[in-house]
Amino acid sequence: xxxxxxxxxxxxxxxxxxxxxxxxxxxxxxxxxxxxxxxxxxxxxxxxxxxxxxxxxxxxxxxx
Amino acid sequence: xxxxxxxxxxxxxxxxxxxxxxxxxxxxxxxxxxxxxxxxxxxxxxxxxxxxxxxxxxxxxxxxxxxxxxxxxxxxxxxxxxxxxxxxxxxxxxxxxxxxxxxxxxxxxxxxxxxxxxxxxxxxxxxxxxxxxxxxxxxxxxxxxxxxxxxxxxxxxxxxxxxxxxxxxxxxxxxxxxxxxxxxxxxxxxxxxxxxxxxxxxxxxxxxxxxxxxxxxxxxxxxxxxxxxxxxxxxxxxxxxxxxxxxxxxxxxxxxxxxxxxxxxxxxxxxxxxxxxxxxxxxxxxxxxxxxxxxxxxxxxxxxxxxxxxxxxxxxxxxxxxxxxxxxxxxxxxxxxxxxxxxxxxxxxxxxxxxxxxxxxxxxxxxxxxxxxxxxxxxxxxxxxxxxxxxxxxxxxxxxxxxxxx
Numbered sequence: 466x467x468x469x470x471x472x473x474x475x476x477x478x479x480x481x482x483x484x485x486x487x488x489x490x491x492x493x494x495x496x497x498x499x500x501x502x503x504x505x506x507x508x509x510x511x512x513x514x515x516x517x518x519x520x521x522x523x524x525x526x527x528x529x
Numbered sequence: 530x531x532x533x534x535x536x537x538x539x540x541x542x543x544x545x546x547x548x549x550x551x552x553x554x555x556x557x558x559x560x561x562x563x564x565x566x567x568x569x570x571x572x573x574x575x576x577x578x579x580x581x582x583x584x585x586x587x588x589x590x591x592x593x594x595x596x597x598x599x600x601x602x603x604x605x606x607x608x609x610x611x612x613x614x615x616x617x618x619x620x621x622x623x624x625x626x627x628x629x630x631x632x633x634x635x636x637x638x639x640x641x642x643x644x645x646x647x648x649x650x651x652x653x654x655x656x657x658x659x660x661x662x663x664x665x666x667x668x669x670x671x672x673x674x675x676x677x678x679x680x681x682x683x684x685x686x687x688x689x690x691x692x693x694x695x696x697x698x699x700x701x702x703x704x705x706x707x708x709x710x711x712x713x714x715x716x717x718x719x720x721x722x723x724x725x726x727x728x729x730x731x732x733x734x735x736x737x738x739x740x741x742x743x744x745x746x747x748x749x750x751x752x753x754x755x756x757x758x759x760x761x762x763x764x765x766x767x768x769x770x771x772x773x774x775x776x777x778x779x780x781x782x783x784x785x786x787x788x789x790x791x792x793x794x795x796x797x798x799x800x801x802x803x804x805x806x807x808x809x810x811x812x813x814x815x816x817x818x819x820x821x822x823x824x825x826x827x828x829x830x831x832x833x834x835x836x837x838x839x840x841x842x843x844x845x846x847x848x849x850x851x852x853x854x855x856x857x858x859x860x861x862x863x864x865x866x867x868x869x870x871x872x873x874x875x876x877x878x879x880x881x882x883x884x885x886x887x888x889x890x891x892x893x894x895x896x897x898x899x900x901x902x903x904x905x906x907x908x909x910x911x912x913x914x915x916x917x918x919x920x921x922x923x924x925x926x927x928x929x930x931x932x933x934x935x
Contacts, residue, residue, distance in 0.1 A: 476879065476880060476881060476883040477643070477883060478877065478879075478883060478887065479648050479888060482648065483809070491648060491649075493644060493647060493649055494640075494643040494644055494647050495643065495647040495648045495649070495888060514870050514871075517870070517871045517873055518871075518872060518873050519873070520598075520873055520874065520875055520877075520879045520883075521602070521879055521880075522598075
């Protein structure tokens with residue numbers, strides 16, 4: 466499973482890095498610093514939660 | 530106090546007119562969120578000729594979560610120019626920055642403030658914030674009863690913000706008084722008086738730091754440059770005015786609602802004492818259900834929006850306070866359920882104007898909860914005194930008398 470970050474949608478809420486700091490890295494200003502992340506099987510539950518928690522809906526699950 | 534209704538624009542259909550005064554609903558003087566939930570049984574969008582405060586106009590009101598997100602994320606159509614009305618109170622026209630600047634101009638100011646309030650910067654401030662909370666809590670433990678609002682909800686975040694900005698803590702009571710006047714003033718005169726005093730105070734402090742910069746946020750802001758040119762004085766004022774207002778009443782108001790809920794739900798206090806890892810979820814969930822700001826926007830063009838015709842210049846108020854309890858988005862929306870795994874709220878707005886102080890606000894409240902749960906005994910509402918809420922520019926608790934249960 467992968468999570469993709471929709472370009473330009475991040476507004477720096479940092480909910481993702483707060484819930485799953487190992488997966489989501491932020492830049493110095495607090496905006497997302499990655500464009501996609503590979504999700505390990507034991508990270509799937511928290512990854513799904515992070516996708517729902519993003520107030521901008523900037524994160525998209527790619528199950529393929 | 531009821532406010533005089535304003536004229537209804539001719540393009541507003543009569544069927545969409547509904548007077549909304551958040552303070553008039555029964556029970557709003559204790560729990561304004563519950564008292565105003567009726568909005569979610571009504572139309573998605575309506576026009577209220579009632580101004581939020583004297584001196585303002587009526588407006589459209591949007592009550593549903595997804596519509597509000599759509600508006601926040603579309604600043605080209607829904608502008609935040611002039612939304613605070615603070616400079617207008619003075620008969621002037623300058624912007625709160627970056628809030629009242631629209632993209633693309635907005636970004637060049639946002640770049641200045643982002644690093645000053647980034648998660649990384651807030652991490653560096655955490656120890657000092659915690660020390661401040663601990664001192665206040667230990668002081669309160671020596672008393673039998675106390676009003677949580679002045680003694681902690683205001684004292685704690687306002688002293689944090691004043692230290693960060695670089696201001697003398699002796700002015701704290703004056704700040705509180707100005708904030709109350711500006712955001713909750715009962716008369717137009719009271720609001721104008723507060724707006725005037727704040728401006729004069731900030732201009733003096735700005736001038737000092739433009740002459741001799743110090744190691745504080747205000748010096749960094751007022752000496753910042755855009756394309757090699759130092760900010761103009763009016764831009765520096767607009768930025769500092771926003772930091773002042775943003776830091777003054779918002780965390781204080783949210784803490785008031787949060788501790789009202791905890792004081793009436795001692796079983797939740799007990800759980801958070803035993804499971805401190807749930808405190809962060811509790812914070813998000815209590816915030817979700819207690820939005821304190823209902824942000825306005827102005828139409829930059831005629832727009833059809835979910836079946837309603839908005840015209841250029843129309844004002845739209847986004848009822849975040851109730852929309853984060855929208856049953857289309859949340860199961861059992863009116864229950865505080867810290868085990869939700871789908872908490873997603875717009876208490877800090879969405880879109881480019883996402884609250885620039887959100888990381889500081891969250892950290893302050895997280896630390897407050899951690900320290901209260903780890904070092905304070907159980908607390909309950911004072912049975913002999915009444916808790917009082919207020920609406921207006923920011924919804925909050927005006928008074929929250931508590932007693933220790935020990």
